[in-house]
Amino acid sequence: MFEIIKTQLEDGILVFPSILILLMIFAYLIFRIVRNLSLHSNKTGEEEFEHLLRDAGYLNDPSQDIFYGKMNAWQRKYGYSRLYDEAAAPAGMIIDAEPVHFEYGGKRWMIEFWKGQYGLNTGCEIGVYYTEEPDLIIPNLFSGTFYKCVDNANRLIMAYTLYKNGEQLFHRKEKHWWLTGFKPGLFSEPMELTMHIQIVFHDTGMCRSFIKAMKRIGYQEHEIMTNGITAEFLFDKPHSPQPLSRTEETDWIIQRNNERLCARFQEITKGCVSWPEKLNAIREEEPMLYDAVINVGKTRKIFKVFEKLKGYL
Numbered sequence: 001m002f003e004i005i006k007t008q009l010e011d012g013i014l015v016f017p018s019i020l021i022l023l024m025i026f027a028y029l030i031f032r033i034v035r036n037l038s039l040h041s042n043k044t045g046e047e048e049f050e051h052l053l054r055d056a057g058y059l060n061d062p063s064q065d066i067f068y069g070k071m072n073a074w075q076r077k078y079g080y081s082r083l084y085d086e087a088a089a090p091a092g093m094i095i096d097a098e099p100v101h102f103e104y105g106g107k108r109w110m111i112e113f114w115k116g117q118y119g120l121n122t123g124c125e126i127g128v129y130y131t132e133e134p135d136l137i138i139p140n141l142f143s144g145t146f147y148k149c150v151d152n153a154n155r156l157i158m159a160y161t162l163y164k165n166g167e168q169l170f171h172r173k174e175k176h177w178w179l180t181g182f183k184p185g186l187f188s189e190p191m192e193l194t195m196h197i198q199i200v201f202h203d204t205g206m207c208r209s210f211i212k213a214m215k216r217i218g219y220q221e222h223e224i225m226t227n228g229i230t231a232e233f234l235f236d237k238p239h240s241p242q243p244l245s246r247t248e249e250t251d252w253i254i255q256r257n258n259e260r261l262c263a264r265f266q267e268i269t270k271g272c273v274s275w276p277e278k279l280n281a282i283r284e285e286e287p288m289l290y291d292a293v294i295n296v297g298k299t300r301k302i303f304k305v306f307e308k309l310k311g312y313l
Helices: 002-011 016-056 074-078 082-091 204-216 248-269 275-285 287-294 306-312
Strands: 058-061 066-069 093-104 107-118 121-131 136-138 142-144 156-164 167-176 178-184 193-200 230-235
Touching: 016 058, 016 275, 016 287, 058 178, 066 121, 066 167, 082 093, 082 142, 082 248, 093 204, 093 248, 107 193, 107 204, 121 156, 121 193, 136 306, 156 178, 167 178, 204 230, 248 275, 248 287, 275 287
Parallel strands: none
Antiparallel strands: 058 066, 066 178, 093 107, 107 121, 121 178, 136 142, 156 167, 156 193, 193 230
8 A cells, every 4th residue: 555655656646535545444454453353362361261260160150250160070070088178278278067967768978068268269069979888998098988979860959148247249059969159359267158058859858867967966956947858057157077177276377378369369350350351460460379260169189189099989
């Protein structure tokens, strides 16, 4: 285009309408290029975020600003061992645990609830597990029950609402084996959190067996509402002994670090609208925080001990 204009100037034949049209075409092409680059960048950012989240085993609920576990997340193949709860605090997760053990249909079942601070996230979980196998006895490592995550046919319809100091944070309901929710950048002490839980069982026998187990660990009859097939209750202060890895002193140290991470996250992402924006801001200002953002909930660190257990399963 510029060569044409130069020729016209040299020949003294500069036609203003022609130049104007050429300039308009040039401007339009520049606009299209810039717009396409911008759209590609946004798409790439969204795709990167979704890929990272799926790889961690989670999905995003932007309406509540939470992450939650996928149905067939990689965590499903690891089942449950008490050692996982013991590994949580050393991995930076200060969470209350409430395992409920009961028998039904020829199997030993366990439904466990968790709530607390998962590193950078305030969150909670309900997990459903069972086994027909005898307990494991592994010298110098583990003596106890290893549970499998229930199969699709044995998933339960579950719901919870998580509150912090009486204020609702988020709500989830789904037929699942592992109903979770994690709110990034929010700091909480486990004692500040309460779960209002509702579980629909397969039949009245299963519900009755579960409620009996709840009473055995310390829940009172008036604390559990039921219609025969559904149990509804609050999980605030755990009745079960907590993992030995949790002590008052170490909890305080770990929580101060979690609190600092959350404050830094809020500072860096202030004004960011989308998750790609937040990730880019974190990468630029504090790359060390990036892993904490992506490693949602229970990370692969928790399940490392499975490699030692699987030879006995």
